[in-house]
Amino acid sequence: MIKNRTKNVVLPFVFCFLIALALYPNSTLDPETYSTEGLELNYNISKDMAMVAEEHTTKQNMFTPHLGKSFEGFKEALAFKESRGNYFTVNTLGYLGKYQFGSETLKLIGIYKPNQFLYNPELQEKAFIANAERNKWVLRKDIKRFEGKQISGIKVTESGILAAAHLAGPGSVKKFLRSYGNNNSSDAYGSTVKHYMKKFSGYDTSVIVADKKARVTP
Template sequence: MIQKSIFYTSILLIVVFISSGFKPYDNQIDKWFDLDNTDEALYIFPSQKNTDYTYLNAPFKGKFFVGYKEAIGFKESQNKYRKVNTLGYMGKYQFGAETLKSIGISDSLHFLNNPRLQEKAFVTLLSRNKFILQDYINKYEGKVISNIKITESGILAAAHLGGAGSVIKFFKSNGERRVKDEYGTSVRSYLKEFAGYETKNIPAIKNAKI
C-alpha cells in the first residue's frame, strides 16, 4: 500500500513539474537585460496579431529602372506573369491584345507563359511611347501641373496605363481633364505615383517592335 502511494505521488510530482514549464501565450514587453537603474533594452514576444507587423505593399528597389519595373508590375498585377483580368488584359504588366499586336506579338498564350517576353514587351512599349511623347516630355518635365511634378518616368507610366493619347489629353487640358482607365485608375495617379524613376536610358524608337 505504501509502495502504491509513493508511486502515485511520484507520478503526480512529475506531471506538476512538466506542467510548470508551460505558460499561457502572452504578448507583452519584458525586460531583456538591465543596463543600470534607468536604462534597459526591451524584448517583444512574437505577436499573433497581423496588425503588429509592418505590411509592405510592394518590394522596394529604389528609384532605379528595376525598381520602376517592379513597382508598375506590382500595381498592375502584383507581379504575376500569368494574371488575366476581367477585361482580358494579361501578364505582369497587363497588356491588351491590340497593344501586343502593335509591338509585334500575336500569340497571346505564348506571351502569357513567357516571363522574359513580357519583360521585353514592357521595355518595347516604353520606347514606343517615349517616341510619341518626346515633345511633351521635353516641354513639361520638371513643371508642376495640377499639383503634380511632371517627370519622364511618370509620363511613361501613365502612357502604359491609358495609352499615349490619354497623356496628351491630360497635358492639352492643363491637367483639368480627368482621364481614367476602365477600372477608374487615373492618368494623374500614375503621373504622381511613378514619378522620379530612372528611365533616361530607354531609347525613343518610332513604331518599336520586338
C-alpha cells in the same frame, strides 16, 4: 516557446548524466548532483516580447532587395500595381500578364499570339521595354516641354508620363498635359492618368531610348 526553452536546459543535464554512466559504470554517482531541482526553468515571456522576437527572426531570414527609384524599381512597382507581379494572370477585360497588356497594344510591338505571350515571362519583359520605348518616342516633345512643371498639383516627371502612357496610352497623356490636367482619362477600373503620373513619379527611366519602331521578336 516556453516548452522549447525548458527542453534546451534539461536535455544537456540528462545527456551528461548518461555519458557519465557509460564511462563509469561501476562508480557511485549521486543523481542529486545532476538534479534540476532549484533551477528556474519556468520562463514566462510576455506576448509582446514573443512577437518582437518572432518578427526579428523572420526579418533576418528574409532577403528583400531595395530597388528604390531605379528602373527596376519602376518596372516592379508598376507591375505590382497592374497585377501584383503575376505573369500568368488575365483580368476581367482580357488584359494579360504581369504588366496587363491588351491585344491591340501587343500588335503595335509585334506580338500577335496572346497565349504565347501570357506563358512567356521573358517575352513579357521585352514587351514592357519595347512599349515604353515606343511611348517615349510618341511623347518625346511633351516630356521635353512639361517635365519638371507642376500640373494639377503634381510634379511632372518622365517616369510618371511613361507609367500613365502604359495605363491609358500616349494619346491620353498628351491630352492631360496639354489641357493642364483638365482632361484626365481613366481606365475601366477607375485609375486615372493623373494618379499614375503622381504614383510613379521620380523613377530613373533614362535607360529607355525613344524608338518609333520598337518591336519584340518572340
